[in-house]
Amino acid sequence: MSYNPFSLQGKTILVTGASSGIGQDTAIECSRMGASVVITGRNEERLHETLSQMEGVGHSAIITDLDKQSEIDKLVEVCPTLDGLVNNAGRGLSKPVNFLKLNDFLDVYQTNLFGAALLTKGLLKKKKISKGASIVFTSSISSYITAAGLSVYASSKAAISGYMRTCALELGNKGIRCNAVLPGMVETKLINSGTYTDEDKQKDLNYYPLGRYGRPSDIAMGIIYLLSDASSWVTGIELVIDGGRMLK
Amino acid sequence: MKSLNEFVALFAEQFDETDASEITASTNYHDLDEWSSLIALSVIAMVDEEFDVALKGDDVKNSRTVEDLFNRVIAKQ
Numbered sequence: 001m002s003y004n005p006f007s008l009q010g011k012t013i014l015v016t017g018a019s020s021g022i023g024q025d026t027a028i029e030c031s032r033m034g035a036s037v038v039i040t041g042r043n044e045e046r047l048h049e050t051l052s053q054m055e056g057v058g059h060s061a062i063i064t065d066l067d068k069q070s071e072i073d074k075l076v077e078v079c080p081t082l083d084g085l086v087n088n089a090g091r092g093l094s095k096p097v098n099f100l101k102l103n104d105f106l107d108v109y110q111t112n113l114f115g116a117a118l119l120t121k122g123l124l125k126k127k128k129i130s131k132g133a134s135i136v137f138t139s140s141i142s143s144y145i146t147a148a149g150l151s152v153y154a155s156s157k158a159a160i161s162g163y164m165r166t167c168a169l170e171l172g173n174k175g176i177r178c179n180a181v182l183p184g185m186v187e188t189k190l191i192n193s194g195t196y197t198d199e200d201k202q203k204d205l206n207y208y209p210l211g212r213y214g215r216p217s218d219i220a221m222g223i224i225y226l227l228s229d230a231s232s233w234v235t236g237i238e239l240v241i242d243g244g245r246m247l248k
Numbered sequence: 249m250k251s252l253n254e255f256v257a258l259f260a261e262q263f264d265e266t267d268a269s270e271i272t273a274s275t276n277y278h279d280l281d282e283w284s285s286l287i288a289l290s291v292i293a294m295v296d297e298e299f300d301v302a303l304k305g306d307d308v309k310n311s312r313t314v315e316d317l318f319n320r321v322i323a324k325q
Contacts, residue, residue, distance in 0.1 A: 096286060099293035148286040197305040200285060 005230040009034035012080050013227060016066060016119065017089030019046035021188030022138060024053075025216035026086055026223050031055045033224055038079060040064040041089070066115030076122035081130050084227040085123065087116035087160075088138040094149035094196075104152050112156040117163055124171075132175040136226045137164045138219070139180040141242050157182075161238055168236035177235040179226045184242025186214035209244030218243075249325075250298065255318045258298055262290040273315040295321055 013030050017023035019041030027039045031054035039061050041047040047061045064075045066089050091111045093104055116137060123129050142150050143158035161180055168178035185204065196204075205211065222241045225231055240246055250258075252273055259277075260268040266282045277283055288308045295303050301324045303317075311317040 094289060095293050096290045099290065099297060149289045197309045199309060200305065 006224060006228045007034055008084070008224065008228055011083035011227070012036045012038070013084035013086065014038045014040070014079060014082050014123075015086040015088060016040045016064075016116070017138075018050050018061075019043045022183065022186060022216045022219045022223075023086070023088040024050045026088060026220040028053050028055075029217065029220040029224055030084075030227070031059060033228070035084070035227075036080075038062060038082075040066070040075060066119060067110050069118065072115070072119050072122055075119065076126050076128065079123065079128055081128050082123065083130055083133050085120065085129060085133070085135045086138070086223055086227070087120065087135065088223075089115060090138060093152045095152065096149055097151050100152065108152045109156050109159070112153075113159050113163065116160065120167065129176060133177075134227045134231070135164075135167065135171075135176065135178045136223050137161075137178070137180040138223075139164070139182045139238065141182045141184050141240060141246055143182070145246060164238075165236050172235060177226075177231070179231070179234060179236065180238050181219055181222045181226070182238050182240045182242065183214055183219045184208065184240075184245040186216060186219060188216060207245055207248045208242075209247055212243065214241065214243060252315060252318050255321070256314050258294055259291060259314050259317070262287050262294060271314065273318070274313050276312050277314055277317075278312070291317075299325060301325055 008030055013035045015023055015027045015030065015037060018027040018039035027037050027050055030037045034056065036058035037054060039047060039050055042063065042065050044063050047063060051059060051061045062075055062078065065071045089111055091108055093108050095104060120135065137160050139160045140157040142154040143161055146154040164178050164180045171178060219241050222239050226234065226239065256271060256273050260271040263282050266280055291308055292303045295301050299321050301321050307320050308317065311320055
């Protein structure tokens with residue numbers, strides 16, 4: 001039984017932010033689906049931890065801080081030609097609007113938007129994204145359903161969607177597809193870093209019809225669909241993966 | 249280094265409906281009608297700004313009085 005339209009066999013895919021959370025699971029699942037995967041992240045130890053869990057051969061890890069243009073340039077230089085790019089690296093911030101400073105925006109937008117956009121630009125310019133390739137962005141349902149303290153994060157994710165749609169429009173004639181996944185709450189370091197208490201989480205879970213937060217692999221599966229030829233005629237969409245959160 | 253009194257005043261500034269005179273060092277802030285998760289976030293942001301201390305949600309949840317919270321801030325400085 002070899003029929004599998006979701007296979008990534010023969011594809012080379014770059015996943016950013018692969019040292020933890022959604023990026024880590026995406027890299028591992030891509031390798032299981034037969035892709036050669038290039039992973040990037042800032043933490044060498046954790047990146048190699050991801051690499052050690054990947055299946056098959058031909059994968060590589062490149063330590064990269066996407067906040068630095070020089071490191072983006074270096075990554076673009078050594079990166080093989082890609083059939084898939086997962087712009088996943090991201091960071092969060094929980095701060096009420098009346099405390100925000102310019103630097104709060106710059107820090108979060110740098111990682112969530114500028115880094116992804118400048119990496120995409122660099123790869124396109126050096127012809128490292130092949131015809132028919134798929135670019136996937138990790139956005140968030142918070143660009144639609146937000147919560148107190150999330151103005152910077154939510155607006156950065158909304159910005160990703162606008163950027164993604166424009167890319168889809170501009171790159172369509174090269175057969176390059178661009179889409180985003182919009183996860184609801186996923187159990188990752190991003191939400192377990194301490195601003196949320198367990199009590200907050202218990203209350204928030206009431207808004208999830210499926211009764212639990214997401215697992216990184218729930219999101220990775222959506223990303224795999226968008227990377228695979230199964231989604232050949234899909235571009236410019238936001239794929240919501242949220243356990244039903246948007247229903248409430 | 250700021251005093252307890254200064255902390256109490258900064259803490260009280262996060263409220264709109266609650267008069268500052270209702271908030272003292274010994275106030276159990278969880279009992280205040282206006283207390284909310286947004287004010288908790290504001291307190292965390294204020295402490296970050298004024299004391300350069302990163303409080304966690306649990307610090308605010310587990311402290312009872314304004315003075316308890318001040319002591320946590322001092323302990324983390």
